[in-house]
Amino acid sequence: MISDKFLYTLFLADNALILGHRNSEWTGHGPNLEQDIAISNIALDLVGQARNLYQYAAEQYNNYRDELSGLITSPAFNQVQGPIDEDDLAYLRDVNEFRNNLLVEQPNGDWAKTILRQFLFSCYQQLLYERMKQSADLQLAAIAEKSLKEVLYHVRWSGEWVIRLGDGTEESKRRMQEAIASLWKFTGELFIAASFEKALASAPTAPAASTGAPGSPMETSLAGLVPAPESLKETWLEKVAGTFRLATLDMPANSWMQQGGKDCIHTEHLGFLLAEMQYLQRAYPGSEW
Amino acid sequence: MKMQEAKNHITDIRAVDAATQQVWQYLEEVTDPEVPVLTVVDLGIIRGVITDGKSAEVTITPTYTGCPAMDMISTNIRMVLASHGYAPVTIKTILSPAWTTEWMTEAGKEKLKAYGIAPPNPKQSVCTPEYFHREEAVQCPHCNSFHTHMISEFGSTACKSLYRCDDCQEPFDYFKCH
Numbered sequence: 001m002i003s004d005k006f007l008y009t010l011f012l013a014d015n016a017l018i019l020g021h022r023n024s025e026w027t028g029h030g031p032n033l034e035q036d037i038a039i040s041n042i043a044l045d046l047v048g049q050a051r052n053l054y055q056y057a058a059e060q061y062n063n064y065r066d067e068l069s070g071l072i073t074s075p076a077f078n079q080v081q082g083p084i085d086e087d088d089l090a091y092l093r094d095v096n097e098f099r100n101n102l103l104v105e106q107p108n109g110d111w112a113k114t115i116l117r118q119f120l121f122s123c124y125q126q127l128l129y130e131r132m133k134q135s136a137d138l139q140l141a142a143i144a145e146k147s148l149k150e151v152l153y154h155v156r157w158s159g160e161w162v163i164r165l166g167d168g169t170e171e172s173k174r175r176m177q178e179a180i181a182s183l184w185k186f187t188g189e190l191f192i193a194a195s196f197e198k199a200l201a202s203a204p205t206a207p208a209a210s211t212g213a214p215g216s217p218m219e220t221s222l223a224g225l226v227p228a229p230e231s232l233k234e235t236w237l238e239k240v241a242g243t244f245r246l247a248t249l250d251m252p253a254n255s256w257m258q259q260g261g262k263d264c265i266h267t268e269h270l271g272f273l274l275a276e277m278q279y280l281q282r283a284y285p286g287s288e289w
Numbered sequence: 290m291k292m293q294e295a296k297n298h299i300t301d302i303r304a305v306d307a308a309t310q311q312v313w314q315y316l317e318e319v320t321d322p323e324v325p326v327l328t329v330v331d332l333g334i335i336r337g338v339i340t341d342g343k344s345a346e347v348t349i350t351p352t353y354t355g356c357p358a359m360d361m362i363s364t365n366i367r368m369v370l371a372s373h374g375y376a377p378v379t380i381k382t383i384l385s386p387a388w389t390t391e392w393m394t395e396a397g398k399e400k401l402k403a404y405g406i407a408p409p410n411p412k413q414s415v416c417t418p419e420y421f422h423r424e425e426a427v428q429c430p431h432c433n434s435f436h437t438h439m440i441s442e443f444g445s446t447a448c449k450s451l452y453r454c455d456d457c458q459e460p461f462d463y464f465k466c467h
């Protein structure tokens with residue numbers, strides 16, 4: 001279905017945008033100058049990814065308006081005249097239309113929590129993009145290929161910090177352990193397919209079929225366009241457990257997981273984030289600087 | 290596309306008619322706003338030129354996904370070509386194959402060094418997944434010493450890391466492999 005791919009593209013874009021925005025809240029407030037610059041650079045990478053993905057989503061929307069227009073109901077969005085662009089998708093949708101994972105919208109907390117959030121997410125994103133760069137959808141594949149190089153830096157940087165803090169002082173270890181206790185429950189939904197993912201995902205064992213022809217992504221069979229999220233879970237757990245071991249941190253036991261992000265049911269934090277992020281475009285539509 | 294094929298492709302698209310070569314020459318006037326000694330051609334981000342001598346279509350690829358200089362580079366390409374009488378000027382952006390520092394010209398690397406930025410090491414040593422792994426020694430652009438160490442993986446812009454020379458003690462930017 002065309003709508004599944006549109007929602008999936010939005011889901012990827014929302015994850016990148018919201019985490020990028022969260023990281024940007026550190027700009028000027030980092031624990032020291034080098035790490036302030038590091039987290040700001042990661043924010044920039046993620047917002048750049050989001051832009052590419054929203055541009056692709058906007059292209060789908062403009063090409064298949066009849067099929068897709070019912071999916072976004074926010075009044076501000078529906079006031080846009082003519083073709084939409086990436087900014088309309090970022091700034092004019094309401095909180096109950098965002099599909100990002102709950103993990104990325106969680107507040108920064110202290111440095112340990114920010115680091116852990118980045119690490120858990122970047123490990124997931126690396127596995128996702130490694131598979132997605134073989135997608136039969138050439139644009140999704142190109143975005144994954146381009147982003148992956150940057151994501152590898154994010155994984156290493158955040159993983160090194162997890163180790164440094166976990167195996168650091170009593171205080172830093174306590175804070176890492178608290179961060180794990182607070183964020184772990186949001187990792188479950190990364191690996192549970194939403195309906196749009198189910199429709200697009202390949203079977204876990206079969207490689208994505210490469211039947212796409214340039215310029216006709218919509219005519220391609222949509223099955224096998226994206227990896228099934230369940231298929232990423234085991235490798236992700238291994239990577240996280242291995243890093244926690246080096247960091248002398250306790251791996252959490254299997255426990256209850258909160259979900260809903262991909263179906264637009266969010267924690268209370270996302271609304272506040274969007275209020276700040278979207279304020280200017282909502283108050284002064286179309287303003288530029 | 291494999292690296293070598295991509296490079297051959299660049300050579301191929303440049304070895305064409307005089308009108309196209311003329312546009313490539315004009316593109317040498319467009320510099321990277323963040324590293325003003327490098328032209329867009331030095332950077333290796335021009336992926337194609339189509340022109341009939343009147344209008345021009347230039348295809349570019351971003352260095353980094355979120356590189357804020359890309360919009361400015363597009364505008365500057367447009368302005369330079371317009372100032373030479375081309376109309377309309379179209380800029381297309383492609384993401385694949387993804388840009389790598391291997392596409393930077395040798396002339397570009399020399400200009401970087403003269404400017405005080407260590408050029409990317411020739412060997413493609415993109416981020417290994419191992420923790421606390423460091424890539425091979427980076428040469429100080431000031432005194433040529435290899436006794437240098439990384440201060441921060443992320444430098445003043447997305448494309449650079451911050452280093453310091455243990456011999457001359459000067460800090461310097463390293464245009465990191467990508």
Ligand SMILES: [Zn+2]
Binds near residue numbers: 429431434455
């Ligand atoms: Zn030196």
